[in-house]
Ligand SMILES: Nc1ncnc2c1ncn2[C@@H]1O[C@H](COP(=O)(O)OP(=O)(O)O)[C@@H](O)[C@H]1O
């Protein structure tokens with residue numbers, strides 16, 4: 001997993017009339033990683049993917065995909081990637097199996113053995129016709145078509161939105177297997193737990209702009225620990241200490257949240273005040289994530 | 298039926314442009330015809346002379362219907378414009394109803410609405426109210442417009458009721474079609490086939506003088522009202538009643554099926570694709586072959602019916618020595634038969650323009666339905682995807698009209714006893730129409746590439762071409778306006794001199810338009826959902 005990144009986007013913009021869907025987006029996906037592309041509805045995830053697929057023209061900025069230009073080199077690039085749209089629509093007169101074969105062939109080939117295995121894993125009946133499928137089953141058709149193709153890069157746009165928990169587990173199994181095979185995956189999602197379970201690195205996007213990016217550990221580092229302590233006396237200056245938030249004092253008991261890199265300073269202040277009891281809740285991504293979501297709305 | 302009113306408002310909002318245009322075109326066609334006839338044939342003798350010509354020309358009667366009163370401006374107007382206006386009112390009703398029923402179900406929007414506090418019949422009811430209201434408005438406007446031109450009020454009212462009533466019948470036909478089929482495309486196709494059959498029945502009946510045939514067709518009833526020629530008011534009854542019965546039938550059918558499904562249960566398909574389903578062209582063929590087959594069958598039937606009439610046109614003249622003598626000067630009965638056949642071919646040409654536009658705009662349907670996205674996200678260049686549908690549209694145009702020319706030649710040949718010769722002549726005459734239909738496809742393609750939201754203008758252009766061809770001469774429009782229609786440049790065939798120049802020009806223009814559309818699509822954003 002060396003060499004050039006699979007996806008390299010910097011300063012990307014895209015406007016639809018007066019709507020600014022992307023506003024200077026940066027995104028780097030290294031080859032071989034599973035990258036979570038996380039953000040609330042309307043953040044610009046689908047727009048980014050459609051630009052990468054050459055379906056939309058980029059406004060300004062730079063976008064590079066597998067070393068090529070998403071618009072100019074679209075056809076050659078598409079042989080090396082597979083895409084699962086967020087809202088799958090099938091042809092009403094084609095059966096699911098036909099759609100899978102067709103999409104695979106249009107991409108340059110499909111592994112029939114793998115198709116059979118995936119149909120079984122996802123418990124999908126390929127003989128139904130387009131509109132006889134539920135939303136989740138349409139999504140499975142697109143997933144099987146993508147996963148059964150021999151490609152380097154998978155672009156998945158909220159692929160589990162219609163799947164039940166059992167199928168979601170099957171999907172996770174597949175993505176883990178794909179990573180094992182050295183494939184790169186860009187997984188757009190608005191569900192944190194999914195990204196936490198699957199991804200090596202995460203980019204959080206909001207209002208068309210990346211607001212955080214890094215490994216899960218790095219992101220956790222950005223979050224706050226929550227501390228509850230029983231003290232001999234209440235220390236001075238705790239409220240003023242940089243990085244301490246939402247301080248609540250009741251008798252000899254203090255509760256507060258503290259940013260990861262300020263933890264040492266806060267603890268020193270506590271020990272000086274005589275600690276009788278201490279609980280420290282580790283940081284969760286949930287909290288970071290909600291913080292970004294809330295400021296989005 | 299709860300929520301119907303809200304749905305009617307929604308439909309009116311969505312159609313705020315389209316519906317007024319339809320209504321203006323239909324009323325304008327008749328009102329314009331009346332004023333032109335008033336100007337061109339001001340005196341009784343002139344009108345009677347025209348009436349004699351028409352009466353002695355079954356070919357004209359087949360295409361437009363009989364004259365019931367040639368002494369008045371109103372009578373001649375009713376003769377010239379009733380068929381055209383009723384066919385347009387039928388087409389309008391079908392389009393409006395399908396758009397707000399089956400098409401809505403297909404996109405799933407109906408489900409969204411159905412889940413709200415909306416009764417189970419609200420969606421079809423709203424569509425029927427909108428289309429029925431439009432037809433009522435047409436009837437009203439026609440009455441006012443024709444009376445305003447100084448024509449008798451009762452005739453004006455009869456004319457309005459005939460046109461609006463036919464539109465109402467097709468409102469019923471369309472809403473039934475929307476219940477029995479699963480896709481908007483097939484619902485439209487089914488209802489338009491009924492309209493085509495209605496036209497053919499009336500044409501055969503009027504040309505052969507078999508009135509019972511005409512009475513089988515709602516378009517025949519519209520004539521049967523006899524506006525401006527001793528109105529037969531009772532004929533309005535069957536028009537109103539048939540529409541009502543059909544709407545009731547649709548309501549019964551709607552109760553027997555689920556939202557989104559047709560009456561027939563969906564069949565299962567193969568679990569693997571056939572080996573040849575492996576390219577954009579194969580997919581386009583798969584999607585369009587059913588429609589193509591339907592059009593071919595329709596043209597084969599239409600060609601056979603109209604072709605078999607041609608000889609009767611000649612027979613009637615031959616039975617009348619006086620008339621034959623007059624006609625001898627302009628080429629005799631043979632020329633009359635050819636004139637009729639040429640007019641038939643012109644009609645087939647316009648109709649195949651409909652196929653050309655529909656097949657081309659399949660691209661737009663695929664894009665708007667987000668089914669183009671997975672294809673273009675695979676290793677398919679945009680130009681290959683557009684060309685795959687375009688090839689089927691252009692090739693299919695030639696195939697469809699070949700079916701019509703072939704059966705017309707066979708039917709006519711069997712009656713004249715020279716099958717081989719007539720088949721060749723009429724096939725040639727059919728092929729002459731192809732370049733003009735291709736121009737319609739080119740216009741559709743250009744709109745798809747440049748202004749995908751306005752692709753409906755391709756249909757508007759085709760209707761305009763039809764109106765220019767049918768009424769342009771009568772309305773004495775300037776030559777340059779009439780020559781805006783590609784169909785105006787086609788040589789008369791059979792019986793005329795066919796020169797290749799206009800055909801090559803039209804083909805070149807069609808290709809230029811289409812390629813410009815392909816090029817424009819190369820550089821625009823694909824619509825999402
Ligand atoms: N074709 C379009 N026309 C107008 N606005 C659009 C279009 N596509 C996306 N948008 C807008 O761009 C923004 C980003 O949308 P999208 O990329 O779909 O977000 P996400 O996939 O993250 O939910 C939204 O505000 C959306 O309304």
Ligand SMILES: [Mg+2]
Nearest residue numbers: 045046086157
């Ligand atoms: Mg999205």
